[in-house]
Amino acid sequence: MASLKDYFVLDAKTVCIEKEFYAELGNSTQLKMMGRLHLDFESNASYVSFYVERNDFLDCPAAAALTNLGTIFNLKNDLKVQGGMEGGEEAMKSDDMIFAGRIFVYDENPPKNDCDQHIRQQAAAQGHFIQFRRQAYADARAKFEKPLAFISHDSRDKDLVAKPIVEGLTKLACPVWYDEYSLNLGDNLRRSIEKGIKGARKCIVVLSPNFMANSGWTKMEFDTVFMKDLHLGSESIIPIWHGVRKDQIYEYCPALLNFVGLPWPDKSESDYENKLKVAINRLHVAINK
Structure with missing residues (x-):
């Protein structure tokens, strides 16, 4: 059965720019996270996904991942990507894309309602929509x-x-x-x-x-x-x-x-x-x- 991390990789159906992040937790322990900026040239829009590994130190690991959202947005400034077919079709550039507001968080940690609700409220205030994907998501995918x-x-x-x-x-x-x-x-x-x-x-x-x-x-x-x-x-x-x-x-x-x-x-x-x-x-x- 594919793991949640496997689905984080496999669900990427667009051009992606990615970056690893580490949160220092003390005692030489780190929380590893992966962030991706997805570039959809068909709709001229982008969205974001994060993967957060399991840990027993932070109360809200997903929140730690989302502090890197600005860095993810800036990835398209570090790497210019252009799409479009030859034959007269106008090329689309990554730095012209509109952010669709969608953020997917693949989180290996069990849900915590208070934390999830707080994250959703903060995201909504900025016009963003957070979708959490945890082990139940991987189990449901594998079943069907x-x-x-x-x-x-x-x-x-x-x-x-x-x-x-x-x-x-x-x-x-x-x-x-x-x-x-x-x-x-x-x-x-x-x-x-x-x-x-x-x-x-x-x-x-x-x-x-x-x-x-x-x-x-x-x-x-x-x-x-x-x-x-x-x-x-x-x-x-x-x-x-x-x-x-x-x-x-x-x-x-x-x-x-x-x-x-x-x-x-x-x-x-x-x-x-x-x-x-x-x-x-x-x-x-x-x-x-």
């Missing part, structure tokens, strides 16, 4: 988000391929079964993985040298996906090609060449971010067709 795709990958490809896929698809309201977010402490791995594969509409397979050399979990997942398709007469596999050639895929499993694969962009490429967006959009279409 049925994964549409299962992602099978070698752990060595997690940061370069798997996690960008999961984060990109989640931002498009396409939840993915992903071990880091979908497994809870004490879960039976085999049963959980098989349940994830059975329940998913599509199965994204990250084919890489690491994946093909792994004779453990990834091989079990791959075999389970193939058995599911054989049993149901379906074709659920979406192959991602990451640093592999056609002949290597043929040696691993000739049947995979019958599926159109998606070459994964190299992070060293200058236009990586654009290629990543295109890849995520193509995956999104393939999962939902």
Whole structure:
């Protein structure tokens, strides 16, 4: 199940500028907070979100985070961002954006009604609206988000391929079964993985040298996906090609060449971010067709 911090990351569906903050609590203890300025180029507006970690020292940790609101507003002065399509469309600049007044606080600490009410009243006096998101929010999201795709990958490809896929698809309201977010402490791995594969509409397979050399979990997942398709007469596999050639895929499993694969962009490429967006959009279409 995704944590509250995971949702703080995954809920960011806009261009973001972020900054870490630390509140000194004494005895060499610090409260860590993260603030983000979200830039929505479609509406030419911005909003703010904060993440506050759990602590037992402050009575109102969210209030400590909100003291950094002015610094967050000033982030767009430190980094100029411009949006807009080529072909005559007028470019939109981050420093021209209007603040929508929305502030989301992802708070790992339990609610305190007096503190929350005081924060809301202060915010309202400035024309701001505070929305608290705590553990109940993460629990509710997890309850209703049925994964549409299962992602099978070698752990060595997690940061370069798997996690960008999961984060990109989640931002498009396409939840993915992903071990880091979908497994809870004490879960039976085999049963959980098989349940994830059975329940998913599509199965994204990250084919890489690491994946093909792994004779453990990834091989079990791959075999389970193939058995599911054989049993149901379906074709659920979406192959991602990451640093592999056609002949290597043929040696691993000739049947995979019958599926159109998606070459994964190299992070060293200058236009990586654009290629990543295109890849995520193509995956999104393939999962939902």
